[in-house]
Amino acid sequence: MARILITSALPYINGIKHLGNLVGSQLPADLFARYMRGRGNEVLFLCATDEHGTPAELAAAKAGKPVAEYCAELHEVQADIARRFGLSFDHFGRSSSPQNHRLTQHFAGVLAENGLIREVSEKQVYSRADGRFLPDRYIEGTCPNCGYDKARGDQCENCTKQLDPTDLIDPRSAISGSTDLEVRETKHLYLRQSALRDDLDKWIDTKTDWPILTTSIARKWLHDGDGLQDRGITRDLDWGIPVRKGDQDWPGMEGKVFYVWFDAPIEYIACAAEWAEATGNDWERWWRTDKGAGDVRYVQFMGKDNVPFHTLSFPTTLLGSGEPWKMVDHLKSFNYLNYDGGQFSTSQGRGVFMDQALDILPADYWRWWLLSHAPESSDSEFTWENFQQSVNKDLADVLGNFVSRITKFCRSKFGETVPDGGAYGAQEETLLSELTRRIRAYEGHMDAMEVRKSAQELRAIWVAGNEYLQSAAPWSTIKEDPDRAAMQVRLGLNLIRLYAVLSAPFIPAASAAMLGAMNTQDTGWPDDVADALSTLPAGHAFTVPDVLFAKITDEQREDWENRFSGVRS
């Protein structure tokens, strides 16, 4: 039994995530976690809300709440939605936890001891009206290049020219609109990533099986221009982890907090500590190679925008500490999911958000479509028509109808009990060998985290059931050879259980419904397909389940299409 540590990129706290966020990290991570558990491995699947930074403070201010209260509320909202989506985290933590405070300060302390932190004095724009320093992109003004009057301090969206905030003509705060700005001197800590450049480079070179997307982004940052640059890891904010050197004060850094991208990945570890504290488990055997984590396989899931921080900054933190922390073994990254010809947009409310998705359909519909269309090789696109067609065909017609036809046929001919009699013939042997071949292929794709291919193979496994029924035709054989029909039906009912087990990572609720109808809790993985198909013996009682997947009608599709095209109300 292997031990698998799985983390999903941390969803940011300032609101409910859209389906594009979901499919890029949490959902495929959940797929993998459920699969690995199903195969009998020991899995620790962690996720948390990422709660620090300017956007959290501003969102709280907008909501008229203290930021700590706002974050606590939004954490619960996200935790609830995650639960309803079937995301099977072993722990859903918070980057603002005491554990993360301690650990983040610890890392900063040892990095400083190891000479990997330097202090930099720099000039930043301060807004007196807002009472805060402004990140570059929170400063607006007129572009000196093209005259666009809503250019941001980092870049002009109109002419794409990169800017410094001081380049802007008539600069103003993007938060309040105030022009009462000044440039102030402030001191910050920088993580000396450049010192570990060669180590990181060699480390990335060993990762030959990572997605090209992952390694190419890492290499770009390592080699571009002067190579990997040091990175500021502190900010002048109120909300965050106070800058301390371990448990000591950090002279000159009073009132400052760590940068959210420094503390967020550390929460992967702190989250395990939160989990351990809540459950009485030991977290170090998952994270410390000197305390039992040597045999752990660690897999991270994230959207492509997160890659530099996970391939460079966080590894710098871990390597630079000189302590025996578990490093990531596989980093699965995803492109973006677009919505009907454009991007999902949180600010414009464009697209479907997780809560809305669950309001209109059960999680399994979304899980199946999103995973079977995961943006692995390039950005992919959500359209309502494609969603309706895929879901109706795959879930309702192929899988749902299979369950329906075999259970109803059995009920009408043999009653709601697995029928006795008959023995396998050539058709059954053919089915067994096809299923064996396909299940092994499915395992291979799942092991490799090839999400789309896994979904394709699973669907083919469902189709095999319909093909079998068509060729076996129990509705005909029952007339001449009732024993043979009984065997065929018994096999069909066992296929339902098999499908429930294989499909659970994709569609856990439907899987549970299938197991419930088959009146079994045997979720044993089909290492041997013939054995797996004799799990439900003759005489075993079952029930005919409700329709597993109702079809999406044209009226529904049109309604939703209109409802989600505009601004979220």
Place this chain on the structure above:
RNA sequence: GGGCCUGUAGCUCAAUUGGUUAGAGCAGAGCGCUCAUAACGCUUUGGUUGGGGGUUCGAGUCCCUCCGGGCCUACCA
């Protein structure tokens, strides 16, 4: 501006990393079946692999060029 990714059938995607005649699913067409959510099965029509040039015995795959889409570019996260 620079870097990276990407363009394959009407749609969504494959193609064992340069190797036979580019494959699946959906949609379309035809046939079969009648247990089933008008479901299922079988057969079948669709491709100048964005355009052009090159390397090679051989190119969807490598090189050059042009066109289109996307991402990143270090103080949003």
